[in-house]
Amino acid sequence: MFTSRPTLLWLLALPVCVFTAFFLMPLGVVLVASLTTQDGQVSFAQYGRILMDGYHWQVIGVTFRLAILSTLICVVLGYPLAWYLVRIVQWRSWRRACVILLILPLFTSNIVRSFGWMVLLGRTGLVNDALLATGLVERPVRFLGTETGILIGLVYILLPFTVLTIGNALARVEPALEQASRDLGAGPMRTFFSITFPLTMHGVMAGGIIVFSMAISAYVTPALLSGGKVTVLAMLAFQQYSTVFDFNYGGALSITLLAFTMALIGFSSWLARLGAHDMKGN
Amino acid sequence: MTLLAITNVTKSFANYRALDRVSLDVAQGEFISLLGPSGCGKTTLLRIIGGFMSANSGRVVIDGEDVSVLPPEKRPLNTVFQNYALFPHMTVLQNVAYGPLRGGASRKEAESRAQEALEMVGLAAMAPRSPRAMSGGQQQRVALARAIVNRPKLLLLDEPLSALDLQLRKRMQIELKQLQVQLGITFIFVTHDQEEAMAMSDRIAVMSAGHIEQIDVPEAIYRRPKTRFVADFIGEANILPMQADGRSRAENPSEGVLRPENLRVFTQADDLPAGWSSLPGRVTATTYVGGTSNIYLTSGDRTLHARRYSALPDGVRDGVDVIAGFDPADVHVLEG
Numbered sequence: 001m002f003t004s005r006p007t008l009l010w011l012l013a014l015p016v017c018v019f020t021a022f023f024l025m026p027l028g029v030v031l032v033a034s035l036t037t038q039d040g041q042v043s044f045a046q047y048g049r050i051l052m053d054g055y056h057w058q059v060i061g062v063t064f065r066l067a068i069l070s071t072l073i074c075v076v077l078g079y080p081l082a083w084y085l086v087r088i089v090q091w092r093s094w095r096r097a098c099v100i101l102l103i104l105p106l107f108t109s110n111i112v113r114s115f116g117w118m119v120l121l122g123r124t125g126l127v128n129d130a131l132l133a134t135g136l137v138e139r140p141v142r143f144l145g146t147e148t149g150i151l152i153g154l155v156y157i158l159l160p161f162t163v164l165t166i167g168n169a170l171a172r173v174e175p176a177l178e179q180a181s182r183d184l185g186a187g188p189m190r191t192f193f194s195i196t197f198p199l200t201m202h203g204v205m206a207g208g209i210i211v212f213s214m215a216i217s218a219y220v221t222p223a224l225l226s227g228g229k230v231t232v233l234a235m236l237a238f239q240q241y242s243t244v245f246d247f248n249y250g251g252a253l254s255i256t257l258l259a260f261t262m263a264l265i266g267f268s269s270w271l272a273r274l275g276a277h278d279m280k281g282n
Numbered sequence: 283m284t285l286l287a288i289t290n291v292t293k294s295f296a297n298y299r300a301l302d303r304v305s306l307d308v309a310q311g312e313f314i315s316l317l318g319p320s321g322c323g324k325t326t327l328l329r330i331i332g333g334f335m336s337a338n339s340g341r342v343v344i345d346g347e348d349v350s351v352l353p354p355e356k357r358p359l360n361t362v363f364q365n366y367a368l369f370p371h372m373t374v375l376q377n378v379a380y381g382p383l384r385g386g387a388s389r390k391e392a393e394s395r396a397q398e399a400l401e402m403v404g405l406a407a408m409a410p411r412s413p414r415a416m417s418g419g420q421q422q423r424v425a426l427a428r429a430i431v432n433r434p435k436l437l438l439l440d441e442p443l444s445a446l447d448l449q450l451r452k453r454m455q456i457e458l459k460q461l462q463v464q465l466g467i468t469f470i471f472v473t474h475d476q477e478e479a480m481a482m483s484d485r486i487a488v489m490s491a492g493h494i495e496q497i498d499v500p501e502a503i504y505r506r507p508k509t510r511f512v513a514d515f516i517g518e519a520n521i522l523p524m525q526a527d528g529r530s531r532a533e534n535p536s537e538g539v540l541r542p543e544n545l546r547v548f549t550q551a552d553d554l555p556a557g558w559s560s561l562p563g564r565v566t567a568t569t570y571v572g573g574t575s576n577i578y579l580t581s582g583d584r585t586l587h588a589r590r591y592s593a594l595p596d597g598v599r600d601g602v603d604v605i606a607g608f609d610p611a612d613v614h615v616l617e618g
Contacts, residue, residue: 176367179334182354183361185384198371
């Protein structure tokens with residue numbers, strides 16, 4: 001297929017304009033703001049303020065712990081769910097119903113869902129009632145205002161993304177490949193770890209990256225479920241913008257979050273590639 | 283010695299019966315083809331032997347051991363899959379070494395055995411490559427190397443040549459047969475291509491609608507088909523009513539099959555050899571391809587096909603009235 005250069009430029013012009021106007025420009029504004037002091041001088045003072053302070057490191061730690069844990073839980077819960085949808089369900093309408101059930105929460109507002117969890121996770125909420133009734137705990141468990149509560153809320157919202165990406169990858173694995181592995185003497189477990197899992201790795205990675213970037217930048221869920229007792233980086237940045245009006249400091253917080261996120265995603269992709277390479281021979 | 287014994291295997295799916303009490307004995311070292319049109323149950327039977335599907339009833343015994351309930355990894359056989367099913371995330375060598383590794387070999391030993399198997403199929407130099415970057419013929423050889431590297435007692439081949447072009451297919455047929463003789467492995471070969479089955483097999487099991495119509499050596503299948511289905515499916519056949527010449531050995535009026543090469547076309551009744559039967563006919567079409575001439579004629583409401591391995595006889599053209607003659611001894615009476 002041949003497309004002439006002017007045509008190509010025209011085709012690209014619109015996306016480039018949109019991307020520049022709505023993504024690069026705001027990001028540039030934030031970046032510039034983060035590198036200036038309030039009286040307009042260029043300095044790294046904002047970053048110094050963040051990185052030299054133990055409190056910020058603690059918030060960064062909480063933020064990343066929550067994001068990494070929700071990613072792991074979403075993958076670990078999402079894989080069997082995807083397996084069920086793709087491999088076990090034979091009846092097409094039931095599969096469709098399951099997918100709708102799965103993505104239904106995404107149709108409602110984030111705030112509504114988080115309030116829902118506040119009701120469910122409260123001292124006398126449904127979750128504690130159930131735990132008490134079954135005798136698993138003697139006293140109501142405190143979920144609200146803890147990282148556990150935030151984690152539950154995040155996993156609930158983000159689970160569909162891993163199920164969908166992993167399910168998609170799983171559906172593309174030819175059943176004949178798994179049969180060939182069994183035929184060559186590998187049991188079901190071996191077949192899963194040598195054939196199926198490596199071949200769905202891209203789906204796991206894609207889902208993981210989506211969940212991670214959404215969890216790390218999540219504001220509403222942590223803000224509502226933390227009860228002010230747990231703070232994540234996005235909440236700090238929001239405070240600076242909305243209540244303190246310190247755009248320079250808020251910008252620096254945002255850029256710090258972005259930098260750490262990209263570093264971690266880069267690192268884990270590299271790790272995954274390394275792992276995939278190792279797994280081949282086994 | 284019987285290596286594989288299949289007894290009364292039945293398999294039903296939701297709305298139809300794929301296999302109906304199929305029994306089959308395969309001897310050690312035999313090359314046997316399961317031949318039939320799509321939907322005849324041949325692939326289902328292969329999958330039941332391989333352990334990828336379980337039968338509703340019946341037994342599969344390999345080398346004296348009942349494997350009916352064993353999973354595929356516990357059965358002493360390997361499979362060449364229809365679309366090769368090579369692992370795309372592994373190199374050619376890793377694909378072939380997968381079997382020996384599962385069998386408990388060390389990595390070094392597995393790789394040397396894999397290399398050896400690749401040499402047997404002429405792909406030793408391709409070991410470090412990715413199977414995705416290979417041609418269909420090469421992938422097919424890798425699949426073959428992967429299936430024979432563990433030296434199974436029984437090799438199942440599910441239409442392994444169907445994706446190859448004609449020339450390559452013919453060459454692979456010969457190579458497969460040579461490999462089978464060289465290794466002494468019993469082959470069960472599923473195909474819908476009757477020429478392929480005829481060219482390679484020691485015995486052919488012709489299948490139709492979930493059961494085996496006939497199982498015999500290729501020549502017998504061709505010359506003495508039991509049923510009309512077999513007669514039609516293998517080669518070309520002129521079906522003749524048997525009461526016409528009174529040679530029917532069956533108690534009921536039945537049909538006989540006459541192969542096109544045994545039907546000759548004469549322009550004059552006087553040329554007919556003594557003792558031959560004849561049918562009047564009119565030529566509808568003639569072809570001459572590659573040293574073979576084919577004459578198609580109508581006789582009453584029947585279409586007849588005559589073939590000879592020489593030029594068309596003089597005076598045989600479309601629309602000419604001729605006499606089709608045959609030696610009654612060449613007519614084979616069908617059972618069913």
